[in-house]
Amino acid sequence: MPDQPFWNPKTELMPREDLRALQLVKLRRVAEWAQARSPHYRRAFAEAGFHPDQLRSWADIDRIPFLSRAEWMASQDATPPYGDLPVTGPENAIRMHTTSGTSGKTPLRALDSRKDWSWAAEMWCYALWGAGVRPHDIGYVAFGYGSFIGFWGLHNGLEKIGALTIPGGAQSTAQRVKQIQDFGATVVASTPTYALRLAQEAESLGVDLPGGPVHTVILSGEPAGAIPETKALIEQRWGAKAYDTAGMTEVSTIFMFEPADQPGGSHIIEDHFIEQVIDPETGSEVAYGERGERVCTSFGRSTTPLLRYRTADMVVKVPHTAASSGRTWDLYEGGIIGRIDDMKLVRGTNVYPGAVEAIVRAFDEIEEFQIRIERCGDRDEILLLVEPSPTVDDTAWDLLSSRLGVELADAHEGLRFLLQRAATGELPRFELKARRLTDLRPTA
Numbered sequence: 001m002p003d004q005p006f007w008n009p010k011t012e013l014m015p016r017e018d019l020r021a022l023q024l025v026k027l028r029r030v031a032e033w034a035q036a037r038s039p040h041y042r043r044a045f046a047e048a049g050f051h052p053d054q055l056r057s058w059a060d061i062d063r064i065p066f067l068s069r070a071e072w073m074a075s076q077d078a079t080p081p082y083g084d085l086p087v088t089g090p091e092n093a094i095r096m097h098t099t100s101g102t103s104g105k106t107p108l109r110a111l112d113s114r115k116d117w118s119w120a121a122e123m124w125c126y127a128l129w130g131a132g133v134r135p136h137d138i139g140y141v142a143f144g145y146g147s148f149i150g151f152w153g154l155h156n157g158l159e160k161i162g163a164l165t166i167p168g169g170a171q172s173t174a175q176r177v178k179q180i181q182d183f184g185a186t187v188v189a190s191t192p193t194y195a196l197r198l199a200q201e202a203e204s205l206g207v208d209l210p211g212g213p214v215h216t217v218i219l220s221g222e223p224a225g226a227i228p229e230t231k232a233l234i235e236q237r238w239g240a241k242a243y244d245t246a247g248m249t250e251v252s253t254i255f256m257f258e259p260a261d262q263p264g265g266s267h268i269i270e271d272h273f274i275e276q277v278i279d280p281e282t283g284s285e286v287a288y289g290e291r292g293e294r295v296c297t298s299f300g301r302s303t304t305p306l307l308r309y310r311t312a313d314m315v316v317k318v319p320h321t322a323a324s325s326g327r328t329w330d331l332y333e334g335g336i337i338g339r340i341d342d343m344k345l346v347r348g349t350n351v352y353p354g355a356v357e358a359i360v361r362a363f364d365e366i367e368e369f370q371i372r373i374e375r376c377g378d379r380d381e382i383l384l385l386v387e388p389s390p391t392v393d394d395t396a397w398d399l400l401s402s403r404l405g406v407e408l409a410d411a412h413e414g415l416r417f418l419l420q421r422a423a424t425g426e427l428p429r430f431e432l433k434a435r436r437l438t439d440l441r442p443t444a
Helices: 016-037 039-048 058-063 069-078 114-130 152-161 173-182 192-205 228-238 353-360 394-411
Strands: 095-098 109-112 138-141 164-167 187-190 216-219 241-248 253-257 265-268 273-278 291-298 306-318 331-333 344-346 349-351 366-376 379-388 417-421 437-439
Touching (some): 016 291, 016 306, 152 164, 187 192, 192 216, 192 228, 241 265, 253 273, 349 353, 379 394
Parallel strands (some): 138 164, 138 187, 379 417
Antiparallel strands (some): 095 109, 306 331
16 A cells, blocks of 8 residues: 555545445445344334335434433343344354443443454554554554453554554553563554553653654543643653544444544544434434534444444534545544533532543643542532642642642632642552542432
């Protein structure tokens, strides 16, 4: 493949009207497949009065009923262990993966065939190639390689491109830093949180990451990868460019990526997905530029079809014309903004973890943080535990906490955050998805 910026220029540059026609053909095909082979979809379609033959125009997609995570989980409970969404049983699958389980809910379990895994790798190739990864690169995957689907597809995508791929599983952070150094990795993949943790460990070991060969950090697994302040901090500590991606176990791979020539906006892989943005209350599609909940339809995973899946991700879709890359695919401005169910109401003010992180990460002196919400008498309080770098003395902490408190209040309608200093190394570090918010208020 010549060294051009597109993994698949035929589809990435496809005229918009041709892309729409292609999506409609693929939508009919996957709907027919699901109805013929999936007990769940056969039942759901009948209850909604829908048949794939009704998909004659783009507007007909709204005839397809939504699928929720709660329905999928209920299906697993009723027909364990995989539920009745899959079109086949484990006898025709080669892999099983789960969601991370960081929400405390039962993980979703998904089966994949050999064809599904080939497709998942192809989606990662769009992102890797778009970020400038090439066959001569050495890719290091800082991931634990468990049943969580995590970076498995990225690993396969690196191999498909032809890059030397080094799995970093079952090791300590220090051992991973040493491998990154010893093998001369040029590309590192991790969650945003773990990229910062690796950088902290490298500094403590005396490893000069900014002076090393790593030129690209591929981020996934957390909305933090799209927060400009977090990304800027990662780039500073690695001396490399960072690129956001987003995927989910429900489709086995990524559905969007941030290319080298379009920072700050992530292209939807529209030849393989239909992504709608709806008002979470009404279920109606919102206009470009309006915040809403993303709804995903996938054309690639044959073992478990996904049609109109409500993801609870908050996004803002903008047209492809907002991009300078030349791709005709629409974008999510700022990637995944957060989760609909992540928002917390504290004394009448909406608090989003991502908004708090954007403020905290602008302070270079802060290594880690945690948010705790508690009920104190008849009043809710929000506490921010802050672990500053070891070089911050008492005087510097007083100044830092004062500035941080003002910025948090200004961004949250005057809501006062209680700030507490944590000792060096006290707060937890995360390899996969970070859990920085704990709501201790009574639920009843």
